[in-house]
Amino acid sequence: MASTDVIGAAQAQKKQGKGMSRKKSRGPWLERYSALILAVVLLGAWQVLVPLSGLSEFVLPTPLAIATRIVNEIPLLATHAYVTLFEVVAGFAMGVMIGIPLALAIFYSRAFERAIYPILVALQTVPKVALAPLLVLYLGYGWAPKITLAFLISFFPIVISTVVGLQSLDKNLVNLVRSMGASEWQTFFKVRLPAALPNIFGGFKVAVSLAVIGAVIGEYVAAERGLGYLQLQANSLFDTTLNFATVVTISGLGVMLYFIIDTIEARVTYKRDAAK
Amino acid sequence: MASTDVIGAAQAQKKQGKGMSRKKSRGPWLERYSALILAVVLLGAWQVLVPLSGLSEFVLPTPLAIATRIVNEIPLLATHAYVTLFEVVAGFAMGVMIGIPLALAIFYSRAFERAIYPILVALQTVPKVALAPLLVLYLGYGWAPKITLAFLISFFPIVISTVVGLQSLDKNLVNLVRSMGASEWQTFFKVRLPAALPNIFGGFKVAVSLAVIGAVIGEYVAAERGLGYLQLQANSLFDTTLNFATVVTISGLGVMLYFIIDTIEARVTYKRDAAK
Amino acid sequence: SHSAMAEDVNVRFSWKLKGEYGFFYLGEQKGLYKDAGVTLKLGEGAGSQAALGSLIQGQEDAVILPGIFAISAIQKGMPVKIIALYQPESPIALISHPDKAVTTPKDLEGKTIAHAVGETGTSYLGAFCEINKIDCSKVSKVQMDSQSRVPQFLQKQVDVVSVYKTNDLPVLEDKTGTKFPTLDLTEFGLAVPGMAVVASDDGIAKKGPALRSFLAANAKAIEMTKADPAAATAALKAVWQAGPSDKVVQQQIEATAASIHSPAGTPIGHIDEKAIADAIKLIGSVEEIGDAKPMSSFYTNELLTQ
Amino acid sequence: MSATTQMGAAVDISRLSKIYKTREDDDVLALDKIDLKIEPGSFVAVVGPSGCGKSTLLSLLAGLTPASTGSIAIDGDGVSRPHPKTGVVFQSDLLLYWRTVLDNILLPIEIKKLDVAKYRARAEELLAQVGLAGFGNKYPSELSGGMRQRVAICRALIQEPGLLLMDEPFGALDALTREQMIMDLQSMWLRLRNTVLFITHGIDEAVFLADRVLVMSPRPGRVDLDLKIDLPRPRQWSKTHEDKDYHAYVRQIRAIFEAKGILVAH
Amino acid sequence: MSATTQMGAAVDISRLSKIYKTREDDDVLALDKIDLKIEPGSFVAVVGPSGCGKSTLLSLLAGLTPASTGSIAIDGDGVSRPHPKTGVVFQSDLLLYWRTVLDNILLPIEIKKLDVAKYRARAEELLAQVGLAGFGNKYPSELSGGMRQRVAICRALIQEPGLLLMDEPFGALDALTREQMIMDLQSMWLRLRNTVLFITHGIDEAVFLADRVLVMSPRPGRVDLDLKIDLPRPRQWSKTHEDKDYHAYVRQIRAIFEAKGILVAH
């Protein structure tokens, strides 16, 4: 390393990334636009390969065809997307509100853990479609069955990762706040929760994408609106392009929700810098 | 606390659980059998409530009817269960083998992380049923599409929790082994991996139950065997009892796999005792 | 020998095994396909969409699916053709509970009916109402997935559900021990093309002779099934592990046999141009399809042997 | 002695034992039937070889670990949970990495549900006193080892606890910062007259600060010597270190260690 | 001087600076243009007030943190990654909690891909030497603070490093265990003649052990005094502590601290 001006070198280092053991990144430009670049490359390949591979547009339309369709159908897609979005958010919120207390109960009581885990796993793996007639029977055809499915499929990862997060906490930190006379309630909010946040958010990220799946399945089962319903419609009309346009919208919804959670995470958690 | 004999008290403490701040458990008996007790209570309630609620057996059979049917159909269920089990295990194994390296790449490269996350989330939320015709087309009606679906749906939680696990590692521990001249490879195996194991196993637990869902969806779409296929068959014959017998078998498979993973985890990871 | 020059024909059903497919297995068991110079490979499917997809990608030579779906797909431009239509009318009936029996179209008014997206029985209810001069707005359709329809009906959440007389009804009556009041849609003028054999334009060009042999063997198998439903039952049951009782399977097979017919003087599977034209109209009554394609793009009778 | 209100807590330990269960089932007897009475407002130092049970004793007093047998009372209340009068400086700093230095110091205030705004100035004052003025908004990971330890001390002091338990609080400090801290601790104690249990590995530090030094024996921990330190207060750094009574106390304690064979002659 | 093979590494530091970026963008200049040459086989102690940059210097020498400007060479090789000859005792013990004590000590052996079985006996020996015989199968969480620190020392010593960097290694030890460890460290060094950089907060410890004591100034860290310690070897505990040269060195270093205003007079 040449001996240069201190400040200059410091700035150079700042630009370079954080640690020397980190692979030198090719500048922030690549970093910032990497998602875009990769997406463009993949879509390009798809656009070019579909005709070459002799795939009929009835099986797989080209991205351009899908994009055009999306643009043309924006009002239709938007109407249905709102419905699905609402279901996903409501189901996910239920997952959070029930999953976290459940995780706490599991964390605190071994008997409860033993009793409840098999049931949770069973619930998680039950083919949701099998529950459809029951759900429709008890919850009707409105929001309820879709929200329930979104909830049912999404709360398990929240439970698991919250439990893992709570368990990984250093016992000494709990003792610290206890020694200050903290109630268990305070211990939770001052130490356990902040320390478990990275795990909990990891669970949220998985959960929110599952909630999308759940809501869409719910719409297959009992809906007259929503992207899942639209997809079924398109399918039965052999409108593959609309089908894919819907699928892309559904995925887009998932990606959007993921990044909202990611953004919230960045705001509320303190990330220790992990040495790479 | 009365002043009693040291050893006696110590034994008493041992029986009582680990720390005083822990709620006194009602003995290990309840703990050990809590799952069983809860299951019996729930099934009992179900058995009693179904006739009372006026539910037709076409919507929800009683547990006894399902159990009887399972016993009678053991050979049939077993044949199909083997198929599903194989798909699940293969899909999950793929999820592990691809998910963990992917998590590593994400952990090490911010550009890669930015590029790949949206795609992973999109992949995760794409309604798998929409992919089915494509999968069938390219992968046929054999094992491949089901394993692929089990893989596709299960690898996301593995990626997320591995990344969270890797990120939560104390930087100083990495510096420690680096100072010993550890290669990045060794750093990974000696420190990163062991420290991230609780997270990774948390991811595995979510993943394995999703893999079951994936395989069953695959069987709905493209199968002539497997529990999902059997379920569809039962459904089209309005044989609700067989349908539920199959559903119970599917869940049982999920629960079994979950506990296998749980057992492996207990063997390979060192659990710090978390202060409750 | 035949087998030396036997040609593979891959056939995909649009759904899982059911009594309707019985004749294929009887034909296979009796060697009809082998004798016709065809090595038949039958496979279960998961919906018309997937089946048609693999057909146009050349993975299957023929698919067995409800003709109405094929017509809809062809109208959208899919390069396939119906090469045999075994059920000019899908054998669909609406069933109801005895206490709220629906046996004439008029009875439908004021009732609720289960409906699933893309389901044949109720999609064309509008047309049915029109034909029978009843007020469709008085029938309320309840949307649900196809798997839930019958349980919902049995739980009396809806008054009416549509079933296939060939497959669903025998099973249901056997299961519930009830004789449901039935409204046969075909009797009241609703002709929705049913079981059909569809091949791709490419496939017809390349594998015409094999398909012809296949259809010929089908015709024989159907005749044989009509003559001896019990044998067809046995043949189907041999591959259908999870199937219902022999009695029910035989009822399905008999009902199917009864539903297969063709206009006088034409071979089994003959496609009537009017049936296709009517079907296009039906489709047009529920969705915007634009101008109908020329009739020749929908079907061909060329592969049927007189 | 100053005449502030009597805020020091009384501690009464009787036949206190602690056995740690281990994974290998070779259980460890860390404390063996300890009897100890601490007068309110006294400053007690504990010295003893590494691993003798000092931190264990502290943890029991803090109500964080259950005793195996025997009992502890603080101001007459049996201890089975942390006593509200207690403040603890642990052997490792235990700063919450997601909180700034200031928020770490204010943690006990938050937990006691006191008015945080009111204590902010006091926290800044304490920080300045330990030489960390202006570090309030840093995160623990941006501090050196000794700086972290000082923050942990501030955190324990902000609530002016009636019973202050300190586990080697100056272990990571250089000789001179430590001197400063020792003097500051004495001033605080003279002002508050709270009860202090001060675990240290420095015999001189113990003698300099305490009214009473407890010398613990190697595992299983017992109190080998309970030595009253009779030196005038306030003690001054150079003056006390030149006092021959001071040196006599130090020698007396060393002698015990050496007798126990902890020290190998060189 | 003994005549073992020359295994000590030479260290050459020139114009070394380190600036820490902080979240608040008030960057910290922790080391300011340090120049330093360390002879192979010498024992150098570093003292300085808390937060002056001692650990930072160690981290740079260990190749764990990139320098902001300037360069470090070990045996002539520019350091940009950990040098294979280096062994480090960090300020906190950094034991891997999922490994037993023995496996923690053997970690560097595993990483250097040496025959672990062959070193097991050596590890046990080291453990016994630091007073932890029989603790090999315990987990770190079952040890006291001082015991953990001793394990960390064993871990650094097992590979007999050519350059041993120690950051306040005896900080958590009682006076007597520390005495023992100081003597053991001297013996080891006399036998190996490796290069040792020994950060400590004890001026007496520094003078007792080192050939050379570096006194660092408060932040930004600079070397204020580079003092050669000319006391005969092997040094004996009581004898050296009675030596007046020894006391002169200690006083000289203290004087610097006091002059810098670190110490407030009492």
Ligand SMILES: Nc1ncnc2c1ncn2[C@@H]1O[C@H](COP(=O)(O)OP(=O)(O)OP(=O)(O)O)[C@@H](O)[C@H]1O
């Ligand atoms: N959680 C534990 N499980 C098992 N043994 C333990 C545990 N904690 C401490 N010990 C043992 O109890 C004994 C006393 O430990 P303690 O931490 O009280 O020592 P200490 O006097 O504070 O030592 P130091 O000065 O080194 O901090 C030690 O032998 C230690 O090995």
Ligand SMILES: Nc1ncnc2c1ncn2[C@@H]1O[C@H](COP(=O)(O)OP(=O)(O)OP(=O)(O)O)[C@@H](O)[C@H]1O
């Ligand atoms: N990661 C970091 N980010 C920002 N500032 C840091 C960081 N690490 C250390 N510093 C600052 O650098 C200075 C030197 O820290 P260092 O740890 O080297 O001190 P030290 O001499 O080892 O002190 P001690 O004796 O207390 O351990 C301190 O002022 C500290 O606040």
Ligand SMILES: [Mg+2]
């Ligand atoms: Mg201790």
Ligand SMILES: [Mg+2]
């Ligand atoms: Mg330091």
